[in-house]
Amino acid sequence: xxxxxxxxxxxxxxxxxxxxxxxxxxxVYGLAANACDETNVQQIYRLKGRPSHxxxxxxxxxxxxxxxxxxxxALAQALSEAFWPGALTxxxxxxxxxxxxxxxxxxxxxxxxxxxxxxxxxALIDAFDGGLAAPSANRSGRLSPTRAAHVAEEFADSDLLxxxxxxxxxxxxxxxVDCTGDTPRVLRPGSIxxxxxxxxxxxxxxxxxxxxxxxxxxxxxxxxxxxPGLLTSHYAPSLPVRLxxxxxxxxxxxxxxxxxxxxKNLSFSGDLPEAAANLFDYLRxxxxxxxxxxxxxxxxxxxxxxxxxxxxxxxxxxx
Numbered sequence: 001x002x003x004x005x006x007x008x009x010x011x012x013x014x015x016x017x018x019x020x021x022x023x024x025x026x027x028v029y030g031l032a033a034n035a036c037d038e039t040n041v042q043q044i045y046r047l048k049g050r051p052s053h054x055x056x057x058x059x060x061x062x063x064x065x066x067x068x069x070x071x072x073x074a075l076a077q078a079l080s081e082a083f084w085p086g087a088l089t090x091x092x093x094x095x096x097x098x099x100x101x102x103x104x105x106x107x108x109x110x111x112x113x114x115x116x117x118x119x120x121x122x123a124l125i126d127a128f129d130g131g132l133a134a135p136s137a138n139r140s141g142r143l144s145p146t147r148a149a150h151v152a153e154e155f156a157d158s159d160l161l162x163x164x165x166x167x168x169x170x171x172x173x174x175x176x177v178d179c180t181g182d183t184p185r186v187l188r189p190g191s192i193x194x195x196x197x198x199x200x201x202x203x204x205x206x207x208x209x210x211x212x213x214x215x216x217x218x219x220x221x222x223x224x225x226x227x228p229g230l231l232t233s234h235y236a237p238s239l240p241v242r243l244x245x246x247x248x249x250x251x252x253x254x255x256x257x258x259x260x261x262x263x264k265n266l267s268f269s270g271d272l273p274e275a276a277a278n279l280f281d282y283l284r285x286x287x288x289x290x291x292x293x294x295x296x297x298x299x300x301x302x303x304x305x306x307x308x309x310x311x312x313x314x315x316x317x318x319x
Contacts, residue, residue, distance in 0.1 A: 001152075001156065001158075001159070002022075002151065002152045002155055002156070002158060002159065002160045002161070002162050003159070003160070003161050003162065004148055004152065004162050004164045005161060005162065005163060005164065006120075006163065006164055006165075007163075008120070008123050008124055008127055008163075010161060011023065011124055011161060011163050012124065012127050012128060014161045015032065015033070015034055015124075015128055015132070016034075016128075018034070018037060018039065018040045019040075019043075019161065020032065020033050020040070020043050020044065020047065020160060020161075021033075021124075021160075021161050021162075021163060022137040022145075022148070022151045022155075022160055022161070022162040022163065023118075023120060023121045023124055023132075023134065023163045023165070024118050024120050024121060024148070024163060024164070024165025024166065024168060025059075025116040025117075025118045025121045025134075025168065026086070026087060026116060026117045026118045026168060026169045026170050027087050027116075027168060027170045027171070027172060027173050027174050027190070027191075028136045028137075028144040028145060028146055028168055028171070028172070028173055028280070029136065029137040029144075029145040029146065029147075029148065029150070029151050029162075029168065030059065030121070030132075030134030030135065030136060030137055031044055031047065031048065031134060031135055031136070031137040031138075031151075031160075032059070032124075032132040032133070032134040033132065033133050033134070034128075034130065034132065034133075035056075035058045035069075035100050035101060035104055035130065035131035035132055035133040036099045036100055036101060036130060036131070037101060038101040038102065038103060040101075041056070041101040041103050041104055041133050042103060044056065044133065044135060045103065047155065047158065047160075048135065048138070048139055048140045049139055049140045050135065050140040051140065051231075052103065052106060053106050053225055054106060054140075054225055054228055054230075054231065055104065055105050055106040055108065055111075055112060055225060055226070055227065055228060056103075056104045056105075056112070056133040056134070056135050056228065057089050057112040057113070057114050057133070057134060057135065057174070057228060058100060058104060058111055058112065058113050058114070058131040058132070058133055059114050059115070059116055059121065059125055059131065059132045059133075059134050060113060060114070060115050060125060060131050061115065061122060061125045061126045061129075062084070062115060063076075063077070063080045063081075063084065063115070065115075065125075065130075065131065066080070066090075066092075066113045066115070066131075067095075068095075068099075068131075069094065069095060069098050069099070069100050069111055069113070069131060070092035070093060070094060070095055070098075070110075070111050070113055071092060071093045071094070071095055072092070073092070073179060074202050075179045075184055075201060075202060076090050076092055076179050078200055078201060078202050079177065079179070079184075079197070079200065079201070080115070081200075082200040083192055083200075084114075084115040085115045085116060085117035085122060086115070086116075086117050086192070087114075087116075087117070087170055087174040087175060087190055087191045087192060088114065088174055088175050088177065088190070088192050089112050089113065089114040089174045089175065089176040089177070089188075089227075090112070090113050090114070090176075090177055090179050091110050091111070091112050091113075091176065091177065091178040091179055091180060091187065091226060091227060092110060092111060092113060092179050092180060093109060093110055093111075093180055094109055094110060094111055098111070100131065100133075101133070104133045106225060108226065110180055110226060112176065112227055112228065113131075114174055118165060118168075118169075119165075120163055120165040121165075124163070135228060136173065137150075137151045137154065137155075137162075138150070138151070138154045139154055141231070141233060141234055141235075141236055141319075142154070142235075142236060142237075143235060143236065143237055143280045143283055143284055143287075143315075144172075144173060144235060144280050145280070146167055146168040146171045146277070146280050146281050147166075147167050147168070147281065148162050148163075148164040148165070148166075150280075150281075150284065167277075167281075168277070169277065170190075170191045170273075170276060170277060171276050171277035171278065171279055171280060171281070172190055172191060172276045172279065172280075172304070172307050172308065172311060173188065173190060173228075174188075174190045174191075174192075175188065175189060175190030175191065175192040175193075175197070175307070176188040176190070176227045176228070177197065178226065178227070184197070184201060187226060187227040187230065188227055188228070188230070188310070189306045189307040189310050190304075190307045191273070191276065191304050191307065193303055193304070193306065194306075231314070232314065232317045232318075233314060233317040233318065233319045234311075234314040234315070234317075235280070235311045235314050235315045236314070236315045236317075236319065237283050237284065237286070237287035237294060237315065238287050239253075239286075239287050239288075239291060239292070239293055239294050240292075240293045240294070240316070241283075241293070241294050241295075241296060241312065241315045241316040242293055242294070242295045242296065242316065243296055243298075243312055243313070243316050244296075244297075244298045245295035245296060245297055245298075246260075246297065246298070248262075248263075248295050249293070249295065251291060251292035251293065252291060252292065252293045252294070252295045253286040253288070253291040253293070253294050253295065254295045254296075254297070255282055255283065255286060255294060255295065255296045255297065256297045257270065257275055257296075257297040257298070257299055258270040258297070260297060262297065263286060264282045264285060264286055266278050266279060266282060266297075266299075272299075272300065272302070272303050272304050272305045272308065273303075273304055275299065275305075275308060276304045276307065276308050279308060279311065279312075280311075283315070296312055299312065
């Protein structure tokens with residue numbers, strides 16, 4: 001059975017022994033391994049059942065640590081100064097002779113880097129003094145965990161050490177920005193919107209539109225991905241998901257938004273950050289055999305609503 005702990009020392013010992021540790025971040029809980037240890041990283045893929053072409057994010061303590069592994073540029077500097085520590089992942093070219101395990105980048109020539117803001121994650125990375133590869137701490141394709149109990153439920157048959165940091169504040173995975181070209185591109189939307197990103201980019205830089213769902217990126221497709229979170233079917237409960245529902249049909253559970261009769265409400269007041277923080281938690285609660293489907297009310301596309309709708313479209317995609 002998993003062990004819940006609040007001890008950074010215990011987690012540090014486990015990582016140095018080549019074991020996995022689940023750690024809280026402000027976005028979702030991550031399943032962490034030494035990013036420079038191929039054997040340790042492969043444990044992540046095996047435990048999650050994650051496709052080998054789906055890369056991992058390397059979590060670092062600061063920009064200086066990130067620069068051990070990637071080639072830095074003006075865009076990365078501007079974005080890291082504005083949003084690190086925080087819910088922003090930067091895609092950058094690997095440095096020559098980069099020590100990061102090859103499977104972290106799925107064999108590609110770029111790496112995804114993030115500096116989390118959660119004090120427990122930050123303290124663990126700082127004490128480890130090296131990058132931690134850490135995708136969401138759940139079975140591949142399933143709902144991301146926003147509480148330690150979700151992680152324990154996902155991996156009930158393992159001896160995983162879980163650092164319990166309470167409920168995640170944001171509740172959705174980080175915004176991912178490709179910084180390898182002349183123009184930055186959002187590969188995955190998150191709590192940091194495109195408009196906010198544009199406001200801090202260097203002169204003449206603009207943000208290309210967010211990558212939309214590609215019907216070719218389905219589970220089983222071996223095409224190497226540049227970023228996590230791009231598979232068409234992802235973030236999914238066991239039950240089918242029906243979107244833009246204004247009322248529920250027979251046998252359905254209704255996940256509402258705003259003032260409406262429903263089984264669970266993401267935010268009665270229509271607050272999008274509150275809805276994001278509740279999304280995965282409430283989808284888990286409604287993912288029960290007594291229902292035949294989870295119907296979800298319309299969510300505005302503004303701000304973090306774009307990220308919420310991205311996750312919902314992937315949850316509702318054909319599997």
